[in-house]
Amino acid sequence: MMDTDGPLDFESEDLIPVSPVLTKKRKKIIGLDDLLTDFYKEQGKAIERESKQKKVKKNHNWDDEDDTTQTIKEAKLSQFVDDCQQKMEAISGEDEISSWGIPVFGNQKTPPSLAFPELGSCMLLQSFMKNEINSLVELSGEKVHFCHVAGETFLDGLLVNGWLSKLVFTCGHVEKSVAKWTFNLMLYSSEEEVRTAASDFWCGILSSKNEVKIDWFPSYSELKRALETYGFLFDSLSNFSSNSELVHTDSDCGRPPQNIRAWIKLVGGCCQVRCKHSIFSTSEAEDLLGVIICLFLDRQLQGLSMLMYECLLSVISFFTEEEWDNSCEKVAKSLACRVPRDLNCLRMVECILGVDARSKLLKSTVAFEILIFCFDKEVSGAEEILRFLISINVKERSCDLFKMYIYLVLTENWLLTTPFLEDKPVIYEMWGVYLRNCSCQITSTDLRTYASKVRNRASYLLQDTVKK
């Protein structure tokens, strides 16, 4: 009797660790598969309940024959439950493979204090104190001198209601204290109205066509410090592959403050005005370019992608023609050696839109550099890479089709946006051979994961190249 009890206990134990997965899944969109597994689970429970009841009866019955059918039933049930679990694991496993995403933000740090005593002595307030209209506004000089808060709240209002930018544009001058103060509010204030007003103020003065004298500009180190405060993990890429599990399960996996929007806009704005004010050095701009591309890898920031695209284009346009080729390669190399070789590297390539010559070059270079890093052995040069790709036998069962998929998409992005290989028809012939390998040698009945993805992508691309 104890024997027959055994598997049942084991089963019920098995069911327990399953449940958190289920609740986790239910939070997502409930698919048919989930409903089905739910149904099976309920069914399994019902059978279990039934069998337990029967067993209770049988405790008084001692019928051997019944007992054997019972054992068979139980074995079937246990097998059924195992199957279910395997299926579910397969489902969740697939989920993990088929989406990109690296949390690039960790825990936020305490933002610096927003108190800004220098502000009380700014010319703006000082000149006003002498004015007779003050009797109407009742902003007494005493208050401003001895209690900075009054002056600051008043200036807060000037900023939020848009008067500050009107003043600055009419007078054509931004004092250092005002510039610093608004910069801090933009990057660290937790009040939405204040931070967006400060952000609009900065974007306005940077992009203004009027002659506006700005006494102070933010430096790269200040922008970097802000990112650190938001919890940006500068080494998120390199660390991700090693402790991805850890990051994923971390419940308060960080979310950046809303100030990140202002940060992104400011970086774009600063890069656009290089002809007037040089705010960043070339290598600082390269770093910023890398940071922006990393932001694209965080799924939490997807909704801000329009902001990030604009910023990316602005940073790309920062460089001079002479700098660009070199900087582009530097950025690509530094990203390529850090990004994990999974769907994240494809996301990285795809987030760089090939809308103009520069972004095409960047896209192509990043794809190329990642491709180089993907190969264990030393390869260099376009022909050698393609020769290696062609040599891979996709029919072999040991062939890792996921890797093939990565290679395929990277090569596609590298070849289709590169400006360098136009006079090398042999490369495109080899590309055609590689595509034919992928599309013809993988059969439509191949059930390996990624078999259909590789095959479909290759045949789509093949039709495209044939036409050319």
Add this chain to the structure above:
Amino acid sequence: MENPSRRRVSNRGIEENTLAILDATGVKDTQDDNDDRLAFLEAVRAASIVPEHGTPPTNKMLDAIFKILQSGKSVELIMASYQLLSEIDKHFPRVYLSDVGTSDSSCSTPLEVVVVQEAWSPFVPGLDIASSEREAADRKFDGPIDSSGFHLLIQNLVQVTEETNFQALGLKSMGNMLLFQYLVNVLEGDFLPRNSVYRETMNWNLLRESLLNMLLGSRRISYKGLIKDCLFIVSTLCHVHVGFVDDVRSSENSAAKPYKDSDTAVAVALLEVEKCTCIAIQRLLVMIMELDMSKKKADMEGHTTRADGVRTPLVEIILDELTYNKDILSPFLQVFDEPKWKLEIVLQYFWKYIAKPSVRTRRSNGSTDDATLDGVLKCFSNSTSTKSIIKKISTGVAQLLLAHAFQAYLSLSSQQHPVKSLADSEEVVRGSSLVEICKSVISAFHSLRRTDEHMEILPFEKEALFTAATILSTKS
């Protein structure tokens, strides 16, 4: 400029191949289906945008992209389809200006509007046809939008502003907001080139055939209802969820919910998307007011016919709404920052209540030529007229309007905002110099104080005075 007819040659091969990627996507919406949709968007981009001389996507392809935006299955798909549609419009505009003759003499040669007739549009042709087939109530935002679908979308945005439960503000509302932004982009891309050529050629047909004019002329929508909804959204959307996003973060941390990227992605982007939606509505309103102005011109020149119908000018509707719905007066003026029309609205508001000189009769076209800021400020220079204004609109409203008019005036005078036509802004700013206006604003407030001794000056108005005084001290 490429040859437009060549640009629109459809490429059947690309169409078949790219659409084939979507073949397998079914109703189940698995991760695989969404991957296929992304692959499709990526393939269209690679075929149309990336190559130097890419072929424009065919109508079927564009339909498919638009449907992906409409159905909004994931944040990634919404953003990618919105982005792609915007870029396609940039690369292959439906309506654009073209120089007649050589490009280097652009100043002297008149511009011409090129309308790509066969171009795809997210709107139903004529904007009216399809709605008779489907009941507006059970439409599911699928396929091209007609006029009632557009209004329905705006009504959905009203619901977003009324939503206080964060969970309900999920993908759906984000998708709707981006869809709306895209449609406004399309309306603008169609209207702006037509309107700028209309100003030179006075060819009313250009504007009569504009999407915006057809949309507003549709009998299937309540024009005033649509405008009221827009005003409501502008006045509330930007404030309603402020402070909300941070709450979500803290509550989520304490509850230790599992990582859900679609929800967090919506939460992170919500305020930005709402801000952009507010701006889009503002652009829509400005477009309608520009259309009204052009139509008035066409009316006076006798270019319009009875078929053009009569529509109450938007400024009048806004004025009515602001007069009778005092709650939105201040938030509306605070958000609406297009200076030219803001000044116009405020001045007309005043002008309704200012006793006009009895000698002059109102001209038939309801001319507002006298309504400059200068003219309004003069009314505050003597106590009798100040008293009569206060009696009609209260000190509080008078202060608020003065301050906003001054703010709009400053924007125009410093040309901070790109003013579409220089002539317009000069017209508004003409008369007095900046220094004089500043002085008059201050004296207007003194006059108000003299008339109403218990008058309390609110922060916004204090800031206006501060600004005026500071400008005076630097300029004199």
